[in-house]
Amino acid sequence: MQFPACGYGGGMMLATRKVDSMVQFLLFRSRCLRSSGHFGQPRSLEIYRLHCHQVPRGLPIVGYLPFLGSDIHRTFTHLAGVYGPIYKLWLGSKLCVVLNSPSLVREVVRDQDTTFADRDSLIASLTISYGGNDIAFSSYGPEWRKLRKIFVREMLSNASLDACYALRREEVKKTIRDVYDKIGTPVKIGELTLLTVINAVMSMVWGGTVQGEKGSDIGAKFREVLSEIMVLLAKPNVSDFFPRIARFDVEGIEKRMKNHLHWCDRIFNSAIDQRRNMDGAIEEGAGKNEERKDFLQYLLELKEREGAATSITLTQLKALLMDIVIGGTDTTATMVEWAMAELMMNPEVMKNVNEELNEVVGLNNTVEEFHLPKLRYLDAVVKEALRLHPAIPLLVPRRPSQTCNVGGYTVPKGAKIFLMFGLSRGILSFGTIPQNFRQRGS
Numbered sequence: 350m351q352f353p354a355c356g357y358g359g360g361m362m363l364a365t366r367k368v369d370s371m372v373q374f375l376l377f378r379s380r381c382l383r384s385s386g387h388f389g390q391p392r393s394l395e396i397y398r399l400h401c402h403q404v405p406r407g408l409p410i411v412g413y414l415p416f417l418g419s420d421i422h423r424t425f426t427h428l429a430g431v432y433g434p435i436y437k438l439w440l441g442s443k444l445c446v447v448l449n450s451p452s453l454v455r456e457v458v459r460d461q462d463t464t465f466a467d468r469d470s471l472i473a474s475l476t477i478s479y480g481g482n483d484i485a486f487s488s489y490g491p492e493w494r495k496l497r498k499i500f501v502r503e504m505l506s507n508a509s510l511d512a513c514y515a516l517r518r519e520e521v522k523k524t525i526r527d528v529y530d531k532i533g534t535p536v537k538i539g540e541l542t543l544l545t546v547i548n549a550v551m552s553m554v555w556g557g558t559v560q561g562e563k564g565s566d567i568g569a570k571f572r573e574v575l576s577e578i579m580v581l582l583a584k585p586n587v588s589d590f591f592p593r594i595a596r597f598d599v600e601g602i603e604k605r606m607k608n609h610l611h612w613c614d615r616i617f618n619s620a621i622d623q624r625r626n627m628d629g630a631i632e633e634g635a636g637k638n639e640e641r642k643d644f645l646q647y648l649l650e651l652k653e654r655e656g657a658a659t660s661i662t663l664t665q666l667k668a669l670l671m672d673i674v675i676g677g678t679d680t681t682a683t684m685v686e687w688a689m690a691e692l693m694m695n696p697e698v699m700k701n702v703n704e705e706l707n708e709v710v711g712l713n714n715t716v717e718e719f720h721l722p723k724l725r726y727l728d729a730v731v732k733e734a735l736r737l738h739p740a741i742p743l744l745v746p747r748r749p750s751q752t753c754n755v756g757g758y759t760v761p762k763g764a765k766i767f768l769m770f771g772l773s774r775g776i777l778s779f780g781t782i783p784q785n786f787r788q789r790g791s
């Protein structure tokens with residue numbers, strides 16, 4: 350069986366030559382001390398510790414880039430076995446620090462979350478997020494807080510999600526019918542789930558606006574565009590590691606991403622125009638606003654609001670839509686695909702899941718969202734799949750806004766921080782885990 354690919358894509362081989370590691374060390378050290386001096390901090394022994402002892406060997410100019418391999422998170426896990434839970438390496442001209450222990454990750458995402466709130470954005474991610482006008486890639490500050498508040502407290506509130514439950518249910522039912530019709534023939538779980546998730550997310554985003562065939566056409570085309578976008582987001586880009594040559598866009602990643610942005614932008618603009626026309630017709634009394642409010646309607650209302658504290662710009666609106674359609678689709682589909690793959694590899698666990706579904710839902714019924722709190726064994730299986738196969742194993746790399754101390758080591762401002770989330774807790778066999786979650790049927 351071929352397992353789904355993890356979030357980060359292939360490594361990049363660059364022409365290299367052997368180097369005296371002492372020269373490299375001196376190069377690293379002088380850069381680091383320069384940066385610490387710049388921010389008015391004393392030359393620190395901690396920096397010396399980090400730079401002296403925790404350095405996987407690299408090559409001149411390209412650093413460790415040629416050795417990353419195709420599974421960067423596995424390479425980092427291997428390096429952690431050699432260099433410990435915190436080490437630094439150079440990828441091109443970029444200083445990177447890798448954290449590979451739950452306590453260090455906690456220090457960054459919880460204890461020093463403000464310092465590490467900024468993401469180390471790639472050219473591809475900045476391009477597709479309208480120059481970082483979204484939640485995932487905008488810098489920490491009032492605008493980011495406003496967008497996050499809108500997204501978490503209002504769009505993803507229970508009330509808002511309950512309001513569009515029927516749309517999600519309909520898409521899942523369609524898929525189940527489709528699979529049922531194909532009994533006895535192979536099913537591509539990954540493709541099937543991705544299409545279901547894309548249709549469900551599109552439905553929630555503008556289901557009340559772009560309806561019928563036009564909506565499903567967009568869903569099908571979006572699947573193609575999304576696959577390309579995910580590849581470009583995961584592909585190491587020379588321009589990110591050598592900012593001085595970024596303007597040449599050597600691999601053409603920025604250009605291809607811009608093309609995808611333009612395609613998405615056209616779709617967003619057309620949906621916005623349709624919504625405005627519908628609202629215009631309602632105001633003139635030509636119709637009644639009886640349809641369910643979709644996310645787009647809600648965001649357009651925010652855009653029309655007075656006052657910078659609660660209103661959003663058109664660019665922010667479109668960047669938020671992009672976050673939802675990109676952030677919510679591939680991640681969910683990858684997770685489902687991994688869970689199914691693990692279940693197929695572990696018949697005992699599959700049997701337990703089936704038994705629980707029979708007990709809680711019944712053979713002739715469809716699983717509904719209200720069943721979920723009672724499906725505790727299934728819940729444990731999903732969590733285990735997420736833990737073993739995180740859709741984004743390194744999260745989104747962070748960038749400290751000031752030089753700071755993590756686990757006793759000084760981490761310079763502007764470094765790229767990789768957080769080994771999930772895998773840092775060790776790899777266990779899927780089949781053995783559910784023994785801890787046998788409280789079924791309660």
Ligand code: HEM
Pocket residue numbers: 484485486497500672673676677678680681684739740741744745746
């Ligand atoms: C199984 C499904 C999902 C997984 C595994 C997943 C995973 C992640 C991860 C790992 C991050 C980065 C967190 C960090 O670096 O701190 C993230 C951020 C984000 N995700 Fe998801 N996600 C999923 C579903 C969704 C859905 C359904 C949506 C939208 C409806 C969404 C929207 C976002 C957004 C907007 C961010 C940026 C949040 C921020 O910067 O604070 N995700 N997700």
